[in-house]
Amino acid sequence: MKPSDYIIAVTESSFEYDVIAYSRQSPVIVDFWAEWCGPCKSLGPLLERLTQEAQGALRLAKVDVDANPNLALRFSVRSIPAVKAFRDGQMTAEFVGNQPEGRVRDFFRSLAPSQTDLMLEKALGLLDLQSWAEAEKAFRQFVAKTPGHPAALLGLSKCLLAQGRVADGRKILLEFPASKEYLDAEKLRPLADVLVRSALDDLESENLLDAAYARALSLIKRGKFEPAMDGLLDILRQDKRYRNGEPRRVILGVFEILGENNAITRQYRNELAMILF
Numbered sequence: 001m002k003p004s005d006y007i008i009a010v011t012e013s014s015f016e017y018d019v020i021a022y023s024r025q026s027p028v029i030v031d032f033w034a035e036w037c038g039p040c041k042s043l044g045p046l047l048e049r050l051t052q053e054a055q056g057a058l059r060l061a062k063v064d065v066d067a068n069p070n071l072a073l074r075f076s077v078r079s080i081p082a083v084k085a086f087r088d089g090q091m092t093a094e095f096v097g098n099q100p101e102g103r104v105r106d107f108f109r110s111l112a113p114s115q116t117d118l119m120l121e122k123a124l125g126l127l128d129l130q131s132w133a134e135a136e137k138a139f140r141q142f143v144a145k146t147p148g149h150p151a152a153l154l155g156l157s158k159c160l161l162a163q164g165r166v167a168d169g170r171k172i173l174l175e176f177p178a179s180k181e182y183l184d185a186e187k188l189r190p191l192a193d194v195l196v197r198s199a200l201d202d203l204e205s206e207n208l209l210d211a212a213y214a215r216a217l218s219l220i221k222r223g224k225f226e227p228a229m230d231g232l233l234d235i236l237r238q239d240k241r242y243r244n245g246e247p248r249r250v251i252l253g254v255f256e257i258l259g260e261n262n263a264i265t266r267q268y269r270n271e272l273a274m275i276l277f
Contacts, residue, residue: 006051010061012068019061023086027058027111032072032082034065039098040081046101047083050108057112085111116145120152127155128259132162132223150179157188158257164221166195184256191253194246195221209235209242217250225254229268236275248276 010018010030019028031047033040044062051060065072065080075084075091085093085107095107109117123138136159142152153172160169170192176185198217216231232247251272255265 005059006054006056007048007060007062010063010068010071012070015061015063015068015071018059019086020089022059024089026056028061028086029058029108029111030061030063030075030084030086032063032065032075032077032080032084034080036066037080043081043083043098043104046104050104054108054112055115058108083107087111116142119145120149123152123155127158128261130162130223130258132159135159136163148177150177150181150185153177154181154185154188157185157192161188161192161195161253162223162257164223166192166221170196187256188253190246190249191220191256194250209239213243213247216247220250220254225258225264229254229264233268233271233275236272240276248272 008018019030022028029047029051031040031044033044047060051058063071065077071077075082079096081098082096083094084091093107093110095103099107119138119142123135123142126135126138129135136156139152139156139159143149143156146152153176157169157172160166160172170189173185173189173192176182195217198214198221212231212235216228216235219225219228219231229251232251235242235247251268255262255269258265260266
């Protein structure tokens with residue numbers, strides 16, 4: 001599709017083909033406007049710019065209500081600008097009046113994810129698959145285009161911690177931006193702190209629990225989470241107050257890396273609850 005094809009003028013005779021039929025293969029946003037409409041002159045260029053940014057993920061169809069009154073009547077357009085979205089031959093969303101750019105972007109995003117949205121979705125999918133190195137690469141590509149994005153920074157930190165690059169992962173957490181992901185980042189902090197400290201301190205000793213703890217932390221840094229969980233839970237079975245309950249916080253940090261839906265998280269969360277309560 002050429003850039004000029006993203007935005008078209010639609011008439012009563014072409015609407016069925018250019019909007020209804022076309023929406024079965026790609027979303028179509030219809031802008032009902034008129035030359036005399038002041039707000040249309042503000043909203044129209046924004047719709048066109050966002051359509052170009054979508055790079056063919058959707059089409060913008062512009063309907064002059066003065067020239068096409070039957071279309072305005074058909075779709076109950078009583079005030080303009082009126083924007084309606086079509087997918088699979090049906091109208092699925094709409095708004096009326098000039099809107100802030102952020103809301104219009106959200107409207108577009110709900111219909112067709114941008115390339116950067118898809119990049120983040122790919123990174124999160126690789127994270128769920130525990131493809132740490134590939135997920136790290138995808139998160140870095142996304143962050144390069146969207147610096148400071150909290151979800152991407154959180155995912156990148158998880159990838160780094162899972163690969164044993166604990167200092168880099170911890171640095172992201174120490175500088176984490178205020179956001180809804182902040183509390184999740186805080187759950188990772190104890191794990192990152194312990195792993196960084198373990199790289200500096202020699203935890204090996206004649207104390208069996210200390211030796212077991214050192215082995216568990218080493219396993220985490222090598223991405224071997226299940227045997228690490230076994231070791232940490234065994235420590236808690238023997239002494240729930242070991243190092244002021246630090247193994248529990250480490251385990252919760254691992255859960256945060258793996259995610260709530262991960263089978264390892266579900267299994268070991270139940271075992272942790274049985275030990276503690």
